[in-house]
Amino acid sequence: MNYDFDHLPDRHGTFSYKWDEVASEFPQAPDVIPMWVADTDFPCPKEIVEAIQKRAAHPIYGYGQIDHDSAALLAQWEKKRNQWDVDPQWITYCNGVVVGLNAIISAFSEEGDGVIIQPPVYYPFREAVEKTRRKLCLNELYNNGDHWAIDFEQLERLAKDPCNKILLLCNPHNPVSRVYRRDELEKIGEICLKHHVVIASDEIHSDLIYPGHKHIPIASLSPEIAAITVTAVSPSKTFNIAGLQMSALIAPSRDMLERLEEELDRRCYIPNLFGSIAWKAAYSDGGCEEYVEELMNYLWGNYLYLDQYLREHMPKIRCQKPEATYLMWLDCSGLGLEQEELKRFFVEDARVGVEEGTLFGGASASFMRMNIGCARATLKQALEQLESAYQKRGF
Template sequence: MINFDEIVDRNTPEDLKHAKIDGIDDLIPMWVADMDFKSPDEVVEALVEQAKRGVYGYSEADESYDRALTGWYKRRYGWDVDPKTVLKMPGVVLGISDSINALTEKNDSILIFEPLYGPIGRAVKGSGRNLVVSDLVMKGSRYEIDFEDFERKVRENDVKMLIFCNPHNPAGRVWTREELLRVGDICLRNHMLIVCDEIHADFVYSGHKHIPIASLSEELKKITVTCTSATKSFNIAGIQAANIVIADDSMRRAVDKYAFSTGAFGLNIMGLVATRAAYTYGDKWMDELVSYLEGNIELAKSRLAGTKLKVTDIEGTYLIWIDASALGMDDPSKFFLDNAHIKFSEGTFFSKKATQFIRMNIACPRSVVNEALDRMLAIPEVR
């Protein structure tokens, strides 16, 4: 059994998540979406062996990398991918941005579902495209797509591309086959491309299954850019590596050409080595991790039940989206930082409308989750 209860010292000046805040010596950081667990031993060993060589030149993925990557896709998602259709890039958001710039024109409309990870919307606007937002709707404690609103906005704005997220950050949804097919049908009928952020694909909990939208049909495969990475799954985000799957030859050439023009393309040697080791040896570690995280989620849900904090159903990711509107605070994230010394992500990072939401990262030892919950529940306004 992997010891995910171990407290790992992350107290270094370079650590973004654990950066000190003046006046707070007992901060619990639950904001940035990386984990407080050590990466698998095989990944650490592969990086150490590479570092010992003492030469860190340019690198290129070989057949062993391709086998590890496509083997993972097949084992974990039942997805057959031709390695020739994969572009290697320094990051998923970069892959999204390059796809926007290569596959659409200035002033084209691109649609997203909010709330959504903030840098995606910024990439759309920063590229000179028109950002169209269709809000997800809460039904009970679960978000759903408003398909009528989605299709109406597609037609009214002549939308050229959908940027999709599955599993969804921060809503926690793992979209069903039926939902994916309905999304795909709207895109096909309206001659749209799909760029799908699937960086959280390995974090899927009991009763749910990750289905790459590109795997559902030949028609969808031809219009989809799928952005994947081992960095979230194996806690190697600082290594900067992503794999962008584009089956259509002309689309792939266009994205590759644009990436080459920016100078940001390919994998660094450490990203290559770590990803290959993770996808070759990481199955058991990943299975145990998902089980542990599911326990953390259930703990948070049970302890917050009956309070003024409403927890959204989490089917995937390790990020809990919490409605704190019953507190009546202007800025709930600041309230918890001031009163509990816990740093959450602000809801407005994901949507301007989400002023009363916070995002809680539970990818840390259970003792830390319990300590955070103790502090939250000690606040009279919360109970």
């Protein structure tokens, strides 16, 4: 192993939102172990560190530009990892996937139009709809006992309404950790094509896939589906560089791409100098694929440790088997606690800072989201604290 994920640098005092803002986020328990914000505690690949250090040695940090090779490098990455033939001319850039989703909503709908989301889902989806004064249309996932699934009959009913213009798709799906199968994606594409609904597909976690699953970009299914789809991607989750604010939107339709770029121009998009450098380092010459493989092996080990610990010591809390991401969806229904009391149990009793399920909407009131993108020793400490609180409560 070339990367040591067990011995990690201290992030305190580095302007880390995750570590330096715990007192403001959890004022009732400022000593929590932070397992909430969706970044990891792992150093990014040495190739990225060295490229940034080299540029940082130059003492002028004026306006930057995106390297001319960046689009071709992303296309190469998508072809190699996802077998998707992306034309570099389909690509434009923005300061983060959430910014991109807001731009898509503004570009392809009007105030009052409906935007479909599929809760439980990453809560900026809901915020993006509300802040742009669109109508929130809920196609709630249901838990079939094995995994969370899409209610396609309801999706079709929502898509039939001509006022509903966009589907915000999350694949892999945060927080329920689904990697949608080809047949599921084909059904989504078929419904949206039939009813002229634009697909905005957030695929930011697409590199973080566990054994037995395969990420399929929905736009890769057919030219027809590609023509109604904008795909949002970023190296930020893969390489832990979210603070560099560099993402891409892929729109095979020339008309859609032009409308997106007009919207981004209105938002005064300015490239992040170091984001552009990190992008090139991440994706050049085969990219940092060895890092990704070692990262996923370590995260899978963290999941297995978590799952076994819960089964042996806290059987009333279950971790639904993840298909992707380092964000675990904990089913706490066996505890019999309402959401606010459940949050107090994790945060105040156990001193473990996680996010409550109700933030994500849908049937999630008995769930908590836990980030296991940390050293195993940190995960072990968090679980031991949780077990102590569990025993004191007499569960």
